[in-house]
């Protein structure tokens with residue numbers, strides 16, 4: 001898969017079919033858009049592409065940090081796996097000033113050589129998101145551009161969206177979030193030093209420094225898998241502030257089962273599977289570690 005970074009004035013030399021959106025999480029509905037783009041690419045001999053913004057549109061528009069379901073690296077890896085041939089990256093701040101007409105007629109049609117476009121039912125574009133599907137279809141007709149509009153894809157009676165999945169994760173509904181994503185919600189992080197109390201008590205933990213501004217799962221304990229150097233291990237993971245120890249700030253700590261390697265500074269993938277219980281403030285450290293033993297046993301018992 002080719003990845004190119006461009007500015008609005010740049011031109012690319014391939015004729016492409018392009019899927020449009022933020023694609024945070026690349027959930028089941030996004031995957032359908034990507035499948036459609038690949039289908040059109042094959043039929044019309046175009047390059048299957050995604051236009052990707054270097055920052056989430058809401059971050060650029062609202063000037064606040066947007067919680068994310070995946071890092072840039074995770075997104076690129078998954079797009080490649082799904083069969084996308086080209087990712088065009090551009091800063092959203094450079095796109096958001098374009099009028100809807102300029103965005104389609106000049107930027108997409110002339111600069112990107114888009115011959116076909118794939119979007120979802122609620123796609124909006126151009127300055128202040130003034131462009132909608134009807135306008136896109138009208139411009140496209142004049143240009144002879146092929147537009148595939150994917151109908152709203154639902155699961156459990158509600159429309160799938162990145163926003164909905166982030167909400168479910170914040171509520172601890174990991175099972176549902178994973179169903180909508182089509183894979184486990186995964187935080188990539190670097191292993192950093194903790195206080196080593198866990199090690200002293202027989203439950204060492206890998207403390208993770210996330211590599212993106214991920215949405216934070218509801219505070220509590222999770223059944224998880226950790227991918228370390230290509231190997232998948234079971235782990236009991238705590239997300240929260242460790243109230244028993246009167247610590248402050250968010251901690252994501254994974255006790256990896258049957259594992260004793262030094263992995264400080266390494267990058268690992270933490271896959272969330274099930275919410276086990278809420279975070280608790282225990283009377284003392286012994287009570288806390290008795291509970292951690294129980295949590296670990298539950299993870300061990302998982303098939």
Ligand SMILES: Cc1cc2nc3c(=O)[nH]c(=O)nc-3n(C[C@H](O)[C@H](O)[C@H](O)COP(=O)(O)O)c2cc1C
Pocket residue numbers: 194195196197198199203204205207221236237238241242243244245253254255278279280281282288292295296
């Ligand atoms: C499975 C698991 C469950 C945990 N549950 C809680 C909890 O309910 N309350 C709490 O204060 N800390 C909890 N923790 C966090 C521990 O306080 C922390 O891992 C321990 O103090 C070791 O910290 P260290 O890695 O900095 O040495 C949990 C940790 C693990 C691995």
Ligand SMILES: Nc1ncnc2c1ncn2[C@@H]1O[C@H](COP(=O)(O)OP(=O)(O)OP(=O)(O)O)[C@@H](O)[C@H]1O
Pocket residue numbers: 020021022023024029030033118119120121122123150151152153154159160161162163164
């Ligand atoms: N459930 C869905 N059915 C069909 N198309 C969808 C669905 N969800 C997203 N899309 C389309 O996928 C593309 C990418 O959309 P976007 O990144 O805004 O996803 P989203 O899940 O709707 O995100 P958000 O919750 O932040 O609005 C858009 O063209 C959008 O219309």
